[in-house]
Amino acid sequence: xxxxxxxxxxxxxxxxxxxxxxxxxxxxxxxxxxxxxxxxxxxxxxxxxxxxxxxxxxxxxxxxxxxxxxxxxxxxxxxxxxxxxxxxxxxxxxxxxxxxxxxxxxxxxxxxxxxxxxxxxxxxxxxxxxxxxxxxxxxxxxxxxxxxxxxxxxxxxxxxxxxxxxxxxxxxxxxxxxxxxxxxxxxxxxxxxxxxxxxxxxxxxxxxxxxxxxxxxxxxxxxxxxxxxxxxxxxxxxxxxxxxxxxxxxxxxxxxxxxxxxxxxxxxxxxxxxxxxxxxxxxxxxxxxxxxxxxxxxxxxxxxxxxxxxxxxxxxxxxxxxxxxxxxxxxxxxxxxxxxxxxxxxxxxxxxxxxxxxxxxxxxxxxxxxxxxxxxxxxxxxxxxxxxxxxxxxxxxxxxxxxxxxxxxxxxxxxxxxxxxxxxxxxxxxxxxxxxxxxxxxxxxxxxxxxxxxxxxxxxxxxxxxxxxxxxxxxxxxxxxxxxxxxxxxxxxxxxxxxxxxxxxxxxxxxxxxxxxxxxxxxxxxxxxxxxxxxxxxxxxxxxxxxxxxxxxxxxxxxxxxxxxxxxxxxxxxxxxxxxxxxxxxxxxxxxxxxxxxxxxx
Amino acid sequence: xxxxxxxxxxxxxxxxxxxxxxxxxxxxxxxxxxxxxxxxxxxxxxxxxxxxxxxxxxxxxxxxxxxxxxxxxxxxxxxxxxxxxxxxxxxxxxxxxxxxxxxxxxxxxxxxxxxxxxxxxxxxxxxxxxxxxxxxxxxxxxxxxxxxxxxxxxxxxxxxxxxxxxxxxxxxxxxxxxxxxxxxxxxxxxxxxxxxxxxxxxxxxxxxxxxxxx
Numbered sequence: 001x002x003x004x005x006x007x008x009x010x011x012x013x014x015x016x017x018x019x020x021x022x023x024x025x026x027x028x029x030x031x032x033x034x035x036x037x038x039x040x041x042x043x044x045x046x047x048x049x050x051x052x053x054x055x056x057x058x059x060x061x062x063x064x065x066x067x068x069x070x071x072x073x074x075x076x077x078x079x080x081x082x083x084x085x086x087x088x089x090x091x092x093x094x095x096x097x098x099x100x101x102x103x104x105x106x107x108x109x110x111x112x113x114x115x116x117x118x119x120x121x122x123x124x125x126x127x128x129x130x131x132x133x134x135x136x137x138x139x140x141x142x143x144x145x146x147x148x149x150x151x152x153x154x155x156x157x158x159x160x161x162x163x164x165x166x167x168x169x170x171x172x173x174x175x176x177x178x179x180x181x182x183x184x185x186x187x188x189x190x191x192x193x194x195x196x197x198x199x200x201x202x203x204x205x206x207x208x209x210x211x212x213x214x215x216x217x218x219x220x221x222x223x224x225x226x227x228x229x230x231x232x233x234x235x236x237x238x239x240x241x242x243x244x245x246x247x248x249x250x251x252x253x254x255x256x257x258x259x260x261x262x263x264x265x266x267x268x269x270x271x272x273x274x275x276x277x278x279x280x281x282x283x284x285x286x287x288x289x290x291x292x293x294x295x296x297x298x299x300x301x302x303x304x305x306x307x308x309x310x311x312x313x314x315x316x317x318x319x320x321x322x323x324x325x326x327x328x329x330x331x332x333x334x335x336x337x338x339x340x341x342x343x344x345x346x347x348x349x350x351x352x353x354x355x356x357x358x359x360x361x362x363x364x365x366x367x368x369x370x371x372x373x374x375x376x377x378x379x380x381x382x383x384x385x386x387x388x389x390x391x392x393x394x395x396x397x398x399x400x401x402x403x404x405x406x407x408x409x410x411x412x413x414x415x416x417x418x419x420x421x422x423x424x425x426x427x428x429x430x431x432x433x434x435x436x437x438x439x440x441x442x443x444x445x446x447x448x449x450x451x452x453x454x455x456x457x458x459x460x461x462x463x464x465x466x467x468x469x470x471x472x473x474x475x476x477x478x479x480x481x482x483x484x485x486x487x488x489x490x491x492x493x494x495x496x497x498x499x500x501x502x503x504x505x506x507x508x509x510x511x512x513x514x515x516x517x518x519x520x521x522x523x524x525x526x527x528x529x530x531x532x533x534x535x536x537x538x539x540x541x542x543x544x545x546x547x548x549x550x551x552x553x554x555x556x557x558x559x560x561x562x563x564x565x566x567x568x569x570x571x572x573x574x575x576x577x578x579x580x581x582x583x584x585x586x587x588x589x590x591x592x593x594x595x596x597x598x599x600x601x602x
Numbered sequence: 603x604x605x606x607x608x609x610x611x612x613x614x615x616x617x618x619x620x621x622x623x624x625x626x627x628x629x630x631x632x633x634x635x636x637x638x639x640x641x642x643x644x645x646x647x648x649x650x651x652x653x654x655x656x657x658x659x660x661x662x663x664x665x666x667x668x669x670x671x672x673x674x675x676x677x678x679x680x681x682x683x684x685x686x687x688x689x690x691x692x693x694x695x696x697x698x699x700x701x702x703x704x705x706x707x708x709x710x711x712x713x714x715x716x717x718x719x720x721x722x723x724x725x726x727x728x729x730x731x732x733x734x735x736x737x738x739x740x741x742x743x744x745x746x747x748x749x750x751x752x753x754x755x756x757x758x759x760x761x762x763x764x765x766x767x768x769x770x771x772x773x774x775x776x777x778x779x780x781x782x783x784x785x786x787x788x789x790x791x792x793x794x795x796x797x798x799x800x801x802x803x804x805x806x807x808x809x810x811x812x813x814x815x816x
Contacts, residue, residue, distance in 0.1 A: 008798070008800040008801055009800070010615075010618050010660070011660050011799070011800040012800050016618035016659070016660070017618045017619045017620070017623060019618075020615035020616075020618050020619075021615070022614075022615055022616060022690050022691045022692055023690060024627075024630075024631075024688065024690050026690075236630065238616075238619045238623045238626075238627060238690070239619065239620070239623050240622075240623075240626070287634065288634070289630065289634065290629070290630030290631055290632075290633040290634030290635075290688075291630065292630075292633065
């Protein structure tokens, strides 16, 4: 690649350091002819991708292998893309500025549906044919993993192999199975029997095209997270990114069983890192990066079995070393308040409650185990300790929602404002409650996977209704755009027919669809119209319980019977207990020993 | 407490990291290597660390300057070795020296800078350019954001050239300051050169201080 071209292009773009690599702690390797070259691609801007811990995990894990060189690339911004096209500069890796076309593997992480068009765009920028059947032996093998890979079908036209489940053991095993110069088909036939490997070309809508391919692809698992690699020398970006801090994953999975939550289903079972391991990783990371902020990663921080011990140890360490500690998604009990008081001191940011639904009945439907009394008593404590900004998260369009439950949202906000008045001599003073409402998107592999999404019109009516109800002094209301919620829902439960829609949307210039300033509603509508694909078929339609679902070929670990049982219970607003207090029969221990002591029976 | 000046270079792709990025990089690197910076007093303490003169994004720098104050005393060679260990590609620590107490902050005594400007083709007309009574450039006013005419001639201390390379010494400090960009744009217009700005490379080779040599 001509250095001159890239160099002069960088003078013309915003934030050129997005494209230069050379950050602290990147992998530098001498390239040998047998080395397997893999480019990890995050289909969004550098600043977003570099804040994603999964990238750091897989990057350091692959580069530990002598024979693998893992490099990175991100979606170039529109200004850079224009210059790359003008100058015919193909997409390249940040580490060695090698053209992606010269890689053996090109792998995307699928974090959210609205990044799918960026994948097509990046393939095009890499000069790789978009549809997999047009690729030759010279093109890299295009792979993808991450939460959206649990329903891989919408991307099946473009991805050669999906890797489903925990990647720590699967990805290196998969890459190490490859021999340079091996024919692609031979390789795919060899690896398709590994747990977690899904080769879409081996399957048609309703039949297998290669008889040795498994009938069902079981996701990959790591059994012992405590012994599983976690980066201690993460890459430290030179430019400011979304999260500029050290991060330790404390545990994976969640026992709470909220019925709308895909993460709570597909990351089971709960596997923890021990307090010692977490402390050691944190120390090593802070020493290797020079970061002055530390955060923990999990689906629910306080649910770690040794949380109090962990929090106290980290607080002591951080205080001694001038590191600020941030603990996201705490359950707000008295211990958490003590912790927050200690780590935030007088700098109190907002306090957030994920209430999700406005009435107890609807919270029982979705199995969200919070009740209003707990919220109010937590709010009282928070106000007492000096918090003045309370944030409430709700979803609308949930199954069995009524306007009464919407009223409930306003009532909760109002009650909180009244608590403040009562505590402040009848005056509101400087105090704000923000009500954030998002549109419910039914996801695959959840008990709500059969449920028809609200129409965009219904969402709009509910937004208007809420806007009226929430005209309360001290309350701010904001909500999510309808159009993108509908699109998300299309792809979250879509099938292979959506490949042509994605292709058309890409041709019409759709990219960065998750960014309001780039989202092109008209182009998307045209893409569906031109391809004759009906949006409602994917979104608002209630699916029959015996319908063959696009993701049925993927075994996410939990049993379909569990999802069906949960759906039945939801209909009757019957809750399911947190499974750390007794197995709820999700079926995960058919594949892996559940550390929570799961005792699944067929 | 001890004061030091760190002399470093910024070459290759590292020239595309901004002033703020380099600031953060040094802060982290110093922290990572266990070097204890002194902090300012007051309500919002910040580490005592400052650059002699910020370098524009996209410029290479061969002898850039960073001034720091530490809580403990370290040997300059120790700081140099420690920082060298952790610098990313393109940032090299050339030297670390003590700064005596009687020297004012380097940012305050910064006086001039020398730049090397490499054009994609040979340049002519330099004598005529310099022979003008006034060299009028358009400069964005900091407050009103409006373009204002300024005469930059007096701020050019020296200009020599050879084929396609121009070496310029410009006022660079709090009293009088000239960005090479204004010289480059006025020169391109004057000599009617059809050259894209993105094909011109600028390198700062030296920062000079009033009554003080590093």
